[in-house]
Amino acid sequence: MIQIYALSFWFILAFLVPLWLSARTRKEYGNRPFWLLLSLIIFAVNGLCVAIITINKIDPASSLSVTLTLLVQALYPVLFTIAEYSIHSQRIQKNLLQTEFNSRLRLVWFILAGILATIILILFLPNSITKALNVIVFASLIALLYAYNFSLFSFEEGIIRFNRTPFILGIIFTILGILFNGSTISPLGAFSLLLVNIIFAAKVFHEYFWYRMEHFNQVHIQHEKSEQNRTRLINDMLAASIKDEEIIIRNVLEQYLKQLENALTNPNVKFKSMMLYTKKSQKLQVESDNFIIGYCTPLINIETLKRLNQEAAHTLIREQSFSILSATSQEALAFPEDCIHNMITKRSMVALDNPPTHLASIFKLILFFPIYNQNDLLGMLVLFKEGSNYIFPKEQSILNSLADELSIALTLQNAKRIQEDKNRLSQEMDVARNIQISVLPRDIIIDGYDIAASMKTASEVGGDVYDFIGLTNKNYLAIGDVSGHGLPAGLMALIFMSALHGSIKTLETLQAELTASQIYDIINKVLVEINRNRIGSDKFMTGNILEERNGTFTYAGSHLIGLVYRAEQQEVEEITGMIDRAAFLGLSEYAESSQSLGKCELHSGDILLLYTDGLIEARNNHNVLFGLENVKRILKSKAEASVEEIQNELLNQVANFAEQGDVKKYQGNFADDISMIVIKRK
Template sequence: MMNIFIVIHLVSFIPVLTVAFILWKDIGERSQFGKRPKYLIMSIIMLFFTGILFTLSAFLPEEFPQESSFMLYTIFTILYLVANFFVEFSIHCQRITKSFFEGEFAPRLRSFIISYAILSFLAILAVILFLFRNSFDGSLVTSSGLYSSDALTELQEKGLLGWEDFHILTTIVFIVFSFIQAIILFTVNKRIFRFQEGVIRENSLLSKIAIFMFVFFFIHFFLSGFFNPIFFPAFILCNIGILVRVTGEYFFQRTQNLDRRILKLEDTLNLKNELIGRVISSTNEEDFTIIRNMLEDEIERANAHQTVKEYGISGAIIYSRKGNFLSVASSRYIYGYCIPINRTDVLKHLKKQEQINEFILKTPFDLAAINQTPRERLANSGDMLVKDLVEKQAPVILMEMPEDMRGLQRLIALYPIFDRSILRGIIVIFKDSFDRLFPEEENACLTLTENLKVVFAIIEGKAIQHERNRLQGEMEIAKTIQTSIVPGTIQIPGYECRASMVTASEVGGDAYDCYPVEKGAYFGIGDVSGHGLPAGITALIQLTAFQTAIATSNSVGRQLEPYEIYDLVNKILCGINRDRIGSDKFMTQNYFYAENNTITHAGSHVIAILYQKNQNSTRELPELANRTAFMGISEHIASKTSAGTFTMDEGDVLLLYTDGIIESKNQYGTQFGLSRLAEILAGNATKSLDEIMITIMDTVREHATSGDLKKYNGNLADDASLFLIRKK
């Protein structure tokens, strides 16, 4: 009856081979796992042949008699050891492949394979030679190539070999063979499987199991004899060990890694959100502290994984970009022992680290010069590294120090901080005692790079917002100036007057004014091209020149015509624009002089609307527009051609305005228009001037509700000014 352990051992091959093959096949179907490990499939093949051999020995006992157990043990041991070692190779290699230890591990692996093959061959050869040393004609060998009981009996009868002699000699050979195998196992365990144990991989479980199995076999066979049945529970244990190791590494370990990645991603997102919240509300000084803490945390986290502390990161610098320069914004951006990689020639003059750090703060990288200069013509290695980084848009790691850095550092690594394709800064990493970066250090640098990209973007956004707030404050001041320089009340003898100005989202150039004189009053309205502070300044110059011209004419006792005022103001405006402020602003402008019921005018602005009470109708005054060149274009303008006169009777209303009124748009882009303005005036001319102005502005805003008001956050696209006068 077949031993129960033999059955269990044979059955144990099925889950081991099935699970191992499924996991090996699954690796190739998942890109994140990389290529299928070749050593794992080789281990599966070894186990498959071992299982076939065990099956044959179990079901064909006549071909594998009891006396052949010694040779079977030798073959099974070698197959199991090779299978075990291939599993360990697979695990070890996959963890080393992407690290800098691969170059050191490969020679160890090759030397082991060669030495193990040679020693195993010699050990097997020694056993075979011993078994056949007394019979070279092959008569003692069965068809299977192994000793039969008849052959052994014949040996004893001839007196060539006694049973005790055979047992002693075979024991000696086995001890020698065992000793050779033990040397191989311990050597492999020390040189291969304990290589960077705890850094690259966790343990060498299978090699320890194999050593235990071998020692157990040695004790078992030594005590019980070579021709006893093979002790199958030990092989069952070996199969279980392989199954545990393969599933632990290629299933549970990968599952745990996936869970850790998910948790790390969640932690990263949470930390990034927390970081964003802190940076958004922080001051500039607090920003420096936040970045310093980030730098220290990542470096300390990376160094915590080092078994040799001296091999960790010894220094780091964070450069941020301002314009075309990469500079260190604060001394808190310098960590540990660092050197100015773009000016190493000064180090011999700087004795203390504080002096070196101070020099680093004052020595930026000129990106424009670096980009424009060929690499071979750059003055120092630091500029070359930055040029390589910008061109590759990837980290640059320098392990072999150039002449100007030799003896100062063992490794210098530059990690770029890119926001899309824009370089925002770089991180420079230094090592003074080791010339490689460990995986944890690389991960720390990449994490720091990602976080700094977010922080720098927020800081830049805050700077832009601060500048916008500053400009907005200046715009508010400019608006205040703009509205304060126009008169609050307008007095024209014989007329009732009202005026108003509604400023747009930006400072505009609307302006109106009035200057009473002895017999009447001068008044005017205009609009500077464009928006912003230059337009407001141009309007202010025009108002000042208007007031000065009239005041001067009064002082000399000569009354100026409106066209003369237009020409004088135009010359002043052209001279200041051209010779002093370099502005290209021009403006539309009408000047009026009212005396009794006659109004003379000059200039070029927009078509005015006149309501005539006697006829209860409105008419346009096109002569106020396009009769001369705009003010500020040329000092050689002669506006006399635009001069004109009209009269106003009692109850008549003159409506002057700027184009912000008639050009306001609805959601369809339709302008308010001159005709609609005339209709409002005609329908409300008998009301007070205040009521007329309110009705006009309400109607304009209603028209622009879904258009300009929505587009410009509740503001019209342009300043809207109204000037109403009614003849008493």
């Protein structure tokens, strides 16, 4: 048994040294491998001592044999203590517990001194009774050294995960070994100490291999749990009302504050309160009492801070906001803008361990922790510590997880507000589009003509407009298109129609005569005054005003080339005078359009087509325009058809042309409104 015990050292070392070699390559282990190596060296020293005793057949009664036997037994508790420290050294140092640990370590030196003194007494006191008594004292001191580890490592249980079992077993089997051995190694004593070797090996194996595997498994489980929490958070936020969103975020804050409190055992060093600032426009502000957890104060340095009740403190917190723009400026900043500036600049937490005077009387630490979604700042957490100015690694890990969940919650909250705004805008646009269509003339009736008119709206409110006003001895038609899309374009189109009706109704009332170009100029002045000068819009529009009298159309303005199918020649004629001969509407009150006046006569079977650019500028999947030539071709081919059939054929063919282009791109809509008036002389 003694030989097996002697050989066990080298088998165990062959098993543990690879674990040390693996540990020393891992940066996350810090200086732990050094202390593990030291424990392995002590273990090897014990093995050498046992080898010297057993292999060299030293006289058991000799001083060398007694010394080596006692030394082997004395080194076991030291071995266990150093191995245990190798497990916890990194946590002790990172959590600023080294000073406390060192103070606890002082008693170990006194115990070791007592053990050394006892060994000397055993060696130099020949009396067997005295020697037996000293062996009992020696065993007691060894047991004490083992047992003292319970106190040495039993502090900050949230950080130090001390396992008492190996030490209890170590005490039992080492004491049995001492009692069986006395001052020499006996078979029973060797068996007891062999068990101590096995316990040591199992302890190191568990920590440096098995626990690491368990840790990886725990990390995996924690990751899955985090993913489940995030999925639940996403589902809850998506289904929640605005008020419920606040409750969900508050629950997240409370849950993580509880984790921060449970992470440490000393109540004096914990975070006990926090508040959440969210970004709105370019400001950080606490929006609700739900975002204030625990005892928080406004970030101001005033004497009355301590005397504020909770309601007053919360009111001041909500009223206080911080500009992100000022926080990112280069100017000298005061508290707390300086901390917010550093937080945004560094994109990391800022810990203020020397708060301003009146805050310092309440808190030792104020922490500013940013919440980002990639590069977008969503908000910040402000946390308070009353009894410590240090942030422990475990706390920082929890705060990182909290920031991740808040990032998800705030991103979804912002996305929902954006979607609600889009939905509201979409509804408003639908209303505007309905108004745009409803103000168009329902029927255009002029004696001697068949007329069809239509507007095919795009995905947005556009600026297309056409109109008809019939008088006793003449009729007026108008068609136009405002630049761009959206409500401003639709509004300008309505102003155009109002100005047109106002001008013509005034002429009718006064029984006055104005040319089409004069009406065009009046409309232009109205648009300049209202749309440009009052509304401040930079929109402009193209347009043509047409006056029909006895089969002759007089036109003015600048819009698009009109098309006339001549039944006699069976050809399509371009009216180029309808384009580029007058200034666009709404740009200048000094513009005149008299030079754009022109005439067009229609005879039986002739067809006049007025249209907007949505018709000729529709694109296919090769980005090719439908174009004027296609319109002319269709007009010529359908000349014998009714005006409704001509209109439908134009719409159908342009829709087929753009099916894989604009229509697909804009989800079933054209890129621009398509308006047209088809006029056929009977």
